[in-house]
Amino acid sequence: MGSRFSHLGLRSRVTLAFALGALILSASMGAITYLAARQVIIQQRKTSALHQAYVNASLVRSALRSPTPRIPELLDSLDTLPGSRSVLERRGQWFATSISIGKQALPRLLRAGVVGGSAATQSFLLSNTPELAVGIPVPSVDAAYFEVFSFGSVARTLRVLALALAGAALVTTIAGAVIGRWLSGRALRPLGTVSKAAVAIAGGRLDTRLPTDDSDLEPMARSFNHMADALVERIAREARFTSDVSHELRSPLTTLNTSLEVLETHSGELSSRASQALALIATELRRFGRMVTDLLEMSRVDSGAAELSTEEVAVGELVVHLATSSGAGVPAVLDPAVADRRVRVDKRRMERVAANLVDNAAQYAGGVTRFAAEHSAGRVRLVVADRGPGVAEEDRSRIFERFYRGTLSGRRGETQGSGLGLSLVAEHVKMHGGRVFVEARDGENRFVVELPLADEPVRAANDNADNAPSGREVPRR
Ligand SMILES: Nc1ncnc2c1ncn2[C@@H]1O[C@H](COP(=O)(O)OP(=O)(O)O)[C@@H](O)[C@H]1O
Numbered sequence: 050m051g052s053r054f055s056h057l058g059l060r061s062r063v064t065l066a067f068a069l070g071a072l073i074l075s076a077s078m079g080a081i082t083y084l085a086a087r088q089v090i091i092q093q094r095k096t097s098a099l100h101q102a103y104v105n106a107s108l109v110r111s112a113l114r115s116p117t118p119r120i121p122e123l124l125d126s127l128d129t130l131p132g133s134r135s136v137l138e139r140r141g142q143w144f145a146t147s148i149s150i151g152k153q154a155l156p157r158l159l160r161a162g163v164v165g166g167s168a169a170t171q172s173f174l175l176s177n178t179p180e181l182a183v184g185i186p187v188p189s190v191d192a193a194y195f196e197v198f199s200f201g202s203v204a205r206t207l208r209v210l211a212l213a214l215a216g217a218a219l220v221t222t223i224a225g226a227v228i229g230r231w232l233s234g235r236a237l238r239p240l241g242t243v244s245k246a247a248v249a250i251a252g253g254r255l256d257t258r259l260p261t262d263d264s265d266l267e268p269m270a271r272s273f274n275h276m277a278d279a280l281v282e283r284i285a286r287e288a289r290f291t292s293d294v295s296h297e298l299r300s301p302l303t304t305l306n307t308s309l310e311v312l313e314t315h316s317g318e319l320s321s322r323a324s325q326a327l328a329l330i331a332t333e334l335r336r337f338g339r340m341v342t343d344l345l346e347m348s349r350v351d352s353g354a355a356e357l358s359t360e361e362v363a364v365g366e367l368v369v370h371l372a373t374s375s376g377a378g379v380p381a382v383l384d385p386a387v388a389d390r391r392v393r394v395d396k397r398r399m400e401r402v403a404a405n406l407v408d409n410a411a412q413y414a415g416g417v418t419r420f421a422a423e424h425s426a427g428r429v430r431l432v433v434a435d436r437g438p439g440v441a442e443e444d445r446s447r448i449f450e451r452f453y454r455g456t457l458s459g460r461r462g463e464t465q466g467s468g469l470g471l472s473l474v475a476e477h478v479k480m481h482g483g484r485v486f487v488e489a490r491d492g493e494n495r496f497v498v499e500l501p502l503a504d505e506p507v508r509a510a511n512d513n514a515d516n517a518p519s520g521r522e523v524p525r526r
């Protein structure tokens with residue numbers, strides 16, 4: 050095959066190899082069969098032709114011994130095979146049974162040789178039909194007997210045989226290709242399992258392993274599983290490291306915070322430069338504290354220790370609670386289409402999600418302008434909107450990455466964040482089977498948390514739910 054076929058897929062190459070193998074085998078078998086059959090058939094036909102020619106020659110000899118031989122009748126009375134014709138030469142005179150074969154049709158050399166006294170055979174073509182001429186001198190009566198046998202039917206038989214063998218070769222080749230295709234499909238099936246397992250691991254199902262019951266595939270399955278184990282171990286180690294580091298940082302941080310409080314109570318006694326420095330320390334310390342908290346949370350998410358403890362709550366109740374707990378500063382707006390539907394959430398995590406979004410709006414956009422629950426294709430959307438600068442198009446997916454803080458680099462110095470907030474939001478929402486994204490719409494910059502609804506709608510909790518206006522407002526506590 051070589052490099053010319055290397056651009057083909059493995060299956061195509063196996064199929065091609067099988068087809069080629071079948072073709073070579075069936076073609077050589079066919080050729081051998083054909084040659085052997087041809088040899089046998091022609092030989093048989095030649096033998097019977099010779100036999101008949103000698104029988105007829107002896108008949109001719111005894112007939113010509115009679116005093117008044119009638120040669121045309123004699124020739125007609127001879128036994129002939131289908132397709133054979135007799136020619137007789139006697140004392141320079143020629144007689145034939147067929148008008149198509151006479152003296153002229155016989156090959157000259159044969160004619161001369163036989164008339165000269167030696168028996169001979171010769172194959173020749175007569176109007177494209179193979180013929181065999183047998184010549185036998187009959188010197189006792191001054192004659193030479195010729196018989197011409199047509200090999201046309203033999204040629205036809207051989208043509209049919211060749212066609213049948215070629216057809217068989219073709220069928221065998223196709224069968225070879227089909228078998229190759231099928232076998233390669235079967236042989237490659239384990240690879241499908243491997244790739245499914247790899248996809249599962251990449252998708253977070255880290256306990257996925259391959260079965261090791263097939264002895265041929267065992268080495269591969271083992272090394273795959275080994276790799277998965279190593280991966281899991283490594284992830285766990287990294288999460289442990291982050292968690293350990295964050296824990297270790299907590300106690301000095303507490304000490305620093307306590308000391309800071311002490312210093313702050315005495316800030317009146319400090320010079321203005323010193324109290325400026327103190328304010329700076331306070332800011333950085335708060336930022337540091339937030340980062341350590343976020344890192345701890347992240348490591349819990351990563352190690353999978355962060356089990357979801359969910360409960361089913363009404364959307365309206367949840368959103369009002371989140372608007373309050375996050376300090377959004379605006380009343381929650383509820384779409385009546387979802388206000389009474391239910392969602393299954395981990396409340397503590399949803400509080401963290403809301404707090405992060407509200408925090409960001411306060412930091413980067415002058416505060417939340419709308420905190421709402423909307424209905425969208427069987428799901429509920431929590432919208433935290435602001436009227437700040439928004440997020441640049443190219444940053445919209447990247448801001449959910451860890452430590453990514455956007456291209457608002459000018460503000461970087463003043464901000465309090467760690468760059469982890471939105472990635473935590475994304476992790477928490479993902480665990481709920483939802484998604485989070487940011488969009489700009491109607492002059493608003495909207496962070497949208499989309500969650501699946503817990504299947505069935507819940508009956509109206511109170512009787513006046515029916516006449517609730519759209520966009521019912523629930524005042525904040
Ligand atoms: N409401 C918002 N308006 C504009 N930009 C935002 C908003 N919220 C987040 N961002 C951008 O997304 C980045 C990532 O946010 P986040 O993950 O919370 O990290 P942090 O707040 O610690 O910087 C922020 O640095 C900011 O550039």
Ligand SMILES: [Mg+2]
Nearest residue numbers: 409466470471
């Ligand atoms: Mg933030």
